[in-house]
Amino acid sequence: GGRGASANIWGLAADLVLQAAAQGTRLTAADFATLPDTDEPSQVLIERLLRYVDLDMRYAVHALCACRAFNFELYKLLGQALDFSATRATFDLLTQFSFVWQMEQRGQGWSRIHDLLRRLDQAGSQEMTRRAHALLEQHYRQQDETAEAIYHANRLEWQRGVEEWTEAFDTAVHFSRYEECLTLLEVRGELTISSSFLLGNVSQSEGNYFATLSRYAEAEQEYCEAIAAYNQALEPLPRNMAAFINKGIVLKNLGDLQIKLSKYEEGLASQQAAIEAYDQILRRVPSYFDALNNKGLALVSLGNTQAHLSHNQQALESYQRAVDAYSQAMPQAQDRIQTLYASNNKGLALSRLGNFQANLSWHNQAIETYQSAISAFNQALQQDPNDLYVLSNKGRLLESLGNLQSNLSQHDQAIETYQSAIDLFNQALQQAPNDINTSNSKGNVWQSIGKSYLPLLQPQNAMVSYQEAIYAFDQALQRTPDDTYALNNKGIALQRLGELQVALSQPEKAIESYQKAIDIFNQALDWTPNHTDILSNKACALQRLGQSHADLLQHEQAVAKYEEAVATFEQVLKQAPDYIHAINNRGNVLASLAELQVSLSEHSQALRTYQESISAYDQALQRTPDYIDALNNKGLAQAKLANLQATLGQTPAADQHYLAALAAWSRSLQLAPNDQTVRNWKDELEALLQERSNA
Known part of the structure; x- marks a missing residue:
């Protein structure tokens, strides 16, 4: 609308006058006064314009309306196939019309018919344009240009094009073929999508893509659009099972995304809403397989969130409910594939439950749960080994x-x-x-x-073993060089290799491995600059690198790397302010920095840095009071701070921090009584306090 459209009409009017003159007809203002009073005078102008051009030109315009962009080669191809004369002279004349735009971004010699004319042409369902679409679909399939082929398929049969777009896009995301994703996204805006359900599918796929690339705001937006589209699909058909199932899947994905950004209340609400979507189906059809299967997946996500927040009792219940959902789904399976799905997913739910029990040091229960999971997977492998x-x-x-x-x-x-x-x-x-x-x-x-x-x-x-690990990740990266998961894993393996080299007293080699790890994390962050896990891993590698510099007495480099690690954790916490592992690890870096300051006799700075690290652990424990790692680390920092204070003759303060360390470790041992390392720390500290009181 607005000025663009009217400018376009004046351009068309000028084209019309010139073409008529070329045919020996002189048009005056009076000819334009007879235009009907409609919102779309362009349509009339285009028809009049095409009346004054020869038949070949008219056919060419209709055929080229099918193209998203064309050059002389494509114009010639269309002419040969659709029987109009396609000469260089006609092409030059055609590309001078005001309704033909230059497409600089496609390169030299590419043009495009104005969108308004293409829309009008499509609305008029021109036979020539349809034939052009069919030819172009075939042409782009031969050229292996999937996105362009899908665009033309969509113009011929809108549903076929949309379904193929979703499938191609999901596959490209799965295999980390992000350049391919970009070409598909480019045609996405021009697809005709005449059903709310399929619009939901497309937004859902786009949401998954943005989530994979840690483009969180865009992912959230697409997921919300998908939910709105599925709700719209459910208005006329409240029993549309597929829309309910997909809505549940999107709500679960949205919840997982919100948790990643530490929007815990919103995330829990989304995960609960996903479960409710499946329950709505199950209230009507208690044995509906897909609803039971997906409900199990949503319950596992909910359990993961509750476990992350140390809501241990609730997490336990959610995992158990997930296992129950799969046990209910098993007898409903219609065929081997469904039996395999349900058994596999039950195995996954039991795996998560086992990991949860292991993290709480409930070792016997965990081993039992893992055995049940193995049985579930074996049952699935009976269907297909x-x-x-x-x-x-x-x-x-x-x-x-x-x-x-x-x-x-x-x-x-x-x-x-x-x-x-x-x-x-x-x-x-x-x-x-x-x-x-x-x-x-x-x-x-x-x-x-x-x-x-x-x-x-x-x-x-x-x-x-570490070299084997790096080789396996390189195998994955050979096939998908942009796979952020493989890059992240390779970075972790290089970091582990560095830790081993430290243990073997090879600090220079360790520094090299840590630096390589950081480079790999940066490569992954090129694609996903906000990925909280990769940023956290990079920060941990920076901390290790700082430690190695400190071991070599390269104090300046050590301080620089520790500070960079702290800054990287702060970047994580800007994305996800309640990400407790990052809060805890930030405390660890500060504790390492404090140790370095002690060794440099910078005592007042060290006292401050230890306090800062303790307050980081307290922030983590404020959010999740039973977070075992933070309790253990807080105890270590308190004990080291107390050692420093004792050295400086600050006895009352030292005693206070020793007791605080004992309290932290006692709480940790209540939660995980079998942790021998923590028990040893506690015993040693109690012996030290005994000595101090006897002194």
């Missing part, structure tokens, strides 16, 4: 079991369990050698194997 997802999920479960054995100092057993996981990943990779998720998982297990060799004093085996 080579199913890629089930093999990978069972492998990841065995990794968790190995981690638990490792934490219980059963390192030989852990390595055996990890090896079984590797065998499963290899079996999966035989089915699908290019599956990046499986390569990633295999790399993660090699990292865990490396960690288990350290307490067995087998550093060479650990070194080989």
Whole structure:
């Protein structure tokens, strides 16, 4: 509307006068006075204009209206296929019309018919334009330009085009082919979408893409649009099961996103709303398989959030309800595929429950839960022994079991369990050698194997395991160089390698590994600059790098890296102010900085920095009072601060902080009574306090 449209009409009028003159007809103002009084005088002008051009030109304009952009080659192709004469002279004349725009962004020689004319042409359903769309769809498929082909498919049959767009876009996101995503997004705005349900599908896919790239605001916007579209689809058809199911999936994804940004109340509300969407179906059809299956997934998400917030009792209930939902779904399965889905998802829910129990040091319950999960995955593998997802999920479960054995100092057993996981990943990779998720998982297990060799004093085996891990991540990155998950994992493996080199007294090599890790994290952050987990990992690598500089007495570099680590954690907390792991880790960096200040005899600064680190742990504990890591770290910082105060002769203050350390560790041991390390710290500190009182 507005000035653009009227300027366009004057341009068309000028074209019309010139074309008529070329045909020997002189038009005057009176000819234009006879224009009907409508909102769309352009349509009349275009028809009049095309009356004065020859037939070939008229056909060409209709055919070119089908193109999103055209050049001489495409014009010639259309002419040959659709039987109009396509000469260079006609092309030059055509591209001088005011309704033909130059497309500089496509490069030299590309043009486009004005959108208004293309819309009018589409509304008129010109046969020539339809034939052009069919030809162009075929042409772009041969050129392997999927996005352009989909645009033309959509113009011929809108639904076919929309469904293909969603499928192509989801696949591109899954395989981290982000350049392809951009070309699909470019045509997205020009697609005709005549159903609320399919509009919901498209917004849902876009939301998943933005979430993958940590473009949180855009992801949230798309998810909200998808929910609105599904609600609209439900108005005329309140029993539209597919709309309910998809609405639930989007609500769950939205909730997961909000939790990532530490919008906990909103996130919990979205996850609860997802569960309610499935319950609405189940109240009508209690045995509806898809509703039970997806309800289980939403309950697992809810459990993860509650566990993250240390709402332990609630988390336990949510995981249990998820397991129950899958147990209910099993008998409703119509075929082998549904049986496989339900068994696999039940295994996943049990895995999460087991991890939760392991984190609380409920070791026996965790082992029992892991065994039940293995049974569920085995049941799924009975349906299809080579199913890629089930093999990978069972492998990841065995990794968790190995981690638990490792934490219980059963390192030989852990390595055996990890090896079984590797065998499963290899079996999966035989089915699908290019599956990046499986390569990633295999790399993660090699990292865990490396960690288990350290307490067995087998550093060479650990070194080989870390190199195997890096090789597995490189395999994934060969196929999808922009896969942020693989980049993140490779960064973690390089950091672990650095830690091993520190243990082997190779600080220079360690510095090199840490620097490589930071470079890899930065590469991932090019795509996802706000990704809170990758930023956190980068900050941890910076902290380790600072530590290595401190070990080499390179104090200035050490301070610089510690400060950069603190700044990076602050960047995380700007995105997610309540991200308790980042708050806790920021406290850890400050504690390391304080230790360095003590060694440089900067006592007053060290006292301040220790206090700052303790207040970081307190912030984490304010949000989740039972957060074990923060309790343990707070105890360490209090004890070290007390040591410094004792050295400086500040006895009452030292005593106060020693007692605070004991209190933190006592609380931690109430939550995880089997943690031997913390018990040792507590015993040593009690012995020290006994000595002090006897002195």
